[in-house]
Every structure is written in C-alpha cells, then in structure tokens.
Amino acid sequence: MTDPNEETVHWTSGINVLAGLWLILAPFALGYSQFEPILWNDVIVGFAIAVFAMFRAARPYHFAPLSWINFVLGIWLVLAPFILSYTTLGGGRAIWNDVTLGVIILVLAAWSAATTKPVA
Template sequence: MARQTSRQRWQDWANLVLGIWLVLAPFFGVGMTGDVAAWNSYVLGVLVAIFAAAALARPQQWEEWTNLVLGVWLILAPFVLGFTDQAGPTWNQIIVGLLIGADALWAALAPAPRRVSQ
C-alpha cells in the first residue's frame, strides 16, 4: 500500500492558515465585521481553507490553480469592491492575496510529492 511521505506540501498548510486568518481578521480589528470588505474576507477565507485542506487530503492540481485565482481576486477586491478607503482591510487582503497566490503557484509548479511503499 502506498502512502504519502510525512513531508507534505508546506504551501498547502500555509494557505490553510492564511484562509483561517482571513475569516478571523475582521474580528481582530482589520476592518468592520459587517461591511463588504469583511464579507469578502469571510467568503474567500473559507474557500481558501477548503481548497488548501482538500489539497492536503488528496492533492490535485486544480486546487492549487483555484487558490491562485482566489489570491488574485483578493489583490483586486479592494479596487473592484470599492473599499480602498479602509487601509487595514485593503492591505490585509492585498498582502494575504499575494501570499496565497505565490504559495498556490509554487505548489502547482512543484513536482508531485513522492510516495513510498509500506
């Protein structure tokens, strides 16, 4: 029986943590908890965390590419949704979007994890 090595992709773990951060950020003073910036943070955080967890459980390329698209959306969202007047949420989503996008692209382009036999 083959199993994945204990060395899983750290990028997926990082994106899982970043997704959780996006959900929690409005409660830590990074924006208001009920405005469009917060809702974007909640929804994208849940989606990023789901796709990162799926990539950890059963790695597929589409999960990485999906998180890359979500990272790009996070970068564009302050401008598209019009909350650039809120510095905290704007910078949080741009920086986290860059990190998620970079992690996802790195994982998508990396060689597949090796499997070992038991």
C-alpha cells in the first residue's frame, strides 16, 4: 500500500516540475522574451524549480530542503515583478504569470515539505 504522504510529495512536486517548465517557456509563449531581465529571471528560476521538484518527486522521503528552496523561489516569483520593475519594462503578462506561478509553487512546495516524514 502506498503511503499517502509519499503520494502527496509525488503530485505536489510533479505539478511544480510542470510549473518550472512553464516558467521557462512562458516568455516565448506569452510574448515577453524581448525583456531580457524578465526572460532570464524566468528561465533560471524555472529551471531551478523544475530540477529541485524532480529530485523531490523521485525520492519522496529525501531532499525535503529542496521543497523549502522552491518555497523561497515561489516567494521570489511573487516579489520579482516589483523588485525588477516589470511594469517599466513592459511586462504586464509577465507580472500575472510570475505572481500566479509564485503562489502556486510556494503553496505546493510547503505542502510537499510539510508532508515529508523523517527518514529512519
């Protein structure tokens, strides 16, 4: 029988993998790739989130700190549009994308980390 905590880590981290991959593609799909600070922020942060979440999904009872790192990266995504001045760069779609994904990522990362049992 599968442990419900393991399943929670699998699906929360799996969604964060997808969110990280979307974040990499979003500047091109949503048409703001010409704004380099936003582009590189989304590509770098998206790559990190996807990789950390993949490790979590692959080994649910290990790497809990990676979920907390993704939690912090989610907070960064919520704050980045204001810190990096997306509005002055013309990144209206980027603001909504990053803030929405940031909230989703930080909630799922906290949920994943909180459901991890210590390894005996």
